[in-house]
Amino acid sequence: MASSAPGGVVIVGSGLIGRSWAMLFASGGFKVKLYDIEQQQITNALETIRKDLKSLEEAGSLKGSLSVEEQVSLISGCSSLQEAVEGAVHIQECVPENLELKKKIFAQLDSIVDDKVVLSSSSSCLLPSKLFASLVHVRQCLVAHPVNPPYFVPLVELVPHPETAPATVDRTHALLQKIGQCPVRLLKEVDGFALNRLQYAVISEAWRLVEDGVVSPTDLDLVMSEGLGTRYAFIGPLETMHLNAEGMSNYCDRYSEGMKRVLKTFGPIPEFSRDTVEKVNQVRDAVCRSVPAHACHRWAPPAAGTSALEVGDSSFLTLPVHGSIMSAGPRKSSVTSELVIHLNLSPRDLGL
Structure with a gap:
């Protein structure tokens, strides 16, 4: 059965980390929208996800209580960022580790989201104070850095911006625990984080x-x-x-x-x-x-x-x-x- 939590999860970027996040959230019963600017990238990502989930099932390593088909049905693609974020409660950015590119994505998100959604980056070392500088919704922003490969390694580092609301960290911590990850809280930002x-x-x-x-x-x-x-x-x-x-x-x-x-x-x-x-x-x-x-x-x-x-x-x-x-x-x-x-x-x- 899919999660009864309102809204869904948006993954921005359909590369390896984005696909891994999509699989993790689907394993927990969440509806996932996978956003990318290229429709072919989305199509390829969805096919890869299906193939990987089948391989995991055959190896006896599939997460969650849902079948492969049920998990696949929870993941859809979208090439419009505006459409993707509608009704979302959590947005996980997974674009390449480039500060200007990530800032551009968060500036776009900042202009179209409401005051309730969590804006989270998968960055492995970019400081939140640089990633989220000048954003209106900065209190809703944090880094949630997974360890590669996220599907197999549960640790996620939660790194807040100096202005991130404590409730944002709490919500993200609870959400990640719900999908079987092991979130840890950094009390302040530091270059390179802890891991x-x-x-x-x-x-x-x-x-x-x-x-x-x-x-x-x-x-x-x-x-x-x-x-x-x-x-x-x-x-x-x-x-x-x-x-x-x-x-x-x-x-x-x-x-x-x-x-x-x-x-x-x-x-x-x-x-x-x-x-x-x-x-x-x-x-x-x-x-x-x-x-x-x-x-x-x-x-x-x-x-x-x-x-x-x-x-x-x-x-x-x-x-x-x-x-x-x-x-x-x-x-x-x-x-x-x-x-x-x-x-x-x-x-x-x-x-x-």
Whole structure:
């Protein structure tokens, strides 16, 4: 059954992120209008959505209680922005990451919407104070930054403009929870938001370790995928600190001097030199020569506008399984069990 919430959702832009948002809202029973300036783009997007939803169903990873056909029926295309926004309660902008283009879109929206609809941008790093400058409806504006691919990774960063009404953030938070996403609130804007600031810190040191010949590109990725990533998939860095000692205060007492010593050895921002790019490319090429052709998609960049499903990366299809394991309870996770052993915790320490 479709959502009983009044109005519907408008997606501005029919690329990968726009299609992903459309699929997510449809999975929650919301009527979705997918807007683009080119009718052919809309037609292609709707066909891709149908194909992706079928693939998800076949893999047992389709979200929501509705069938593929029911979800597809909730998504329609529109090449008129004026018509698209009629009756909308939430508008999610998904055009390319270009400040002037996004400002142009929001200026158009600002001139045709009412005082109730939420105006939300999918921007990954553009500051709300720049995106929504001079808009009449600025209190209704915020950034809702998804993690790519949004259908499989639930986190969404909510970043308000300094003048955004608290009710706008609350409404968006509740809406995203309703469709199964995990929204987090940034209390104020900062360049890069939270996710990319953490990601860039990791990339910076990863690059430096490879560039300085400390570790190979292959082993560097294993440090994350078989080490930190395994841990952080279940608990975050602050919770890890708390659990790795007798609370946060004890952790800082025991380890802060060592952390500061290591942090002082960190170099300047990497230049991302071509030499290191080639070093990584050589490893990638060697991997592709040593494995079957169908496995090389993990190292080959997807074509512009294609989805993870089109590329054939089945690893994304296991993410919902990971999520269901966690929601079913930590007892069912061998990784959590190993973490308990590693940190010398009792089941009671994790609330098991």
